[in-house]
Amino acid sequence: MIRTGRSGIDASSDKGMAPVGRRAASPSEIRNIFSQNLRILCKSRGSVSEVCRAIGVNRTQFSRYLAGDAFPRPDLLLRLCDYFEVDANILIRPVALPEEASQDILASTLSQYAKLLPGTEYPYG
Known part of the structure; x- marks a missing residue:
């Protein structure tokens, strides 16, 4: 069923919808993540x-x-991003990483540190 608002615009358009398989966060959820x-x-x-x-x-x-x-x-969100040198997504999206991503980041970091230490190798990077 297609609904239209007062403006007559189709409210079921793809614009602003959450990606498939993921529901859109509510304004209070976004404020909590941001905080x-x-x-x-x-x-x-x-x-x-x-x-x-x-x-x-x-x-x-x-x-x-x-x-x-x-x-x-x-405008203030932009100033915050500039001050902290981050993208706005860093401020409004959860920062928890999936387990696989955490392991990949850990392995990459350890590999880079191992290169700094003479005679040390980390086999996963």
Whole structure:
């Protein structure tokens, strides 16, 4: 069944739909993921106040982002991405990796470190 909104536009179009096999995250889920990832990134930068000063946002509003109560405007999201040197996907998507990916990353990292140590080899990289 095709539904149309007040504008007469087909609401069942592919635009904005989740990929096949994956449901779209709700706004509250996106805010929660964003707040978790933002907290992780803030830990690497010292104080939250320092981050707020650097990106030009009020500390109270930033606390709402950290709590998952609000989501930043697009211009502020861009400033956050620039400040932390990350893509927006890093902020709004879960960062947990599947087990296979974690093992691949671990093996690659260990292999690179082994190359730095004379006489050491790691067989999986």
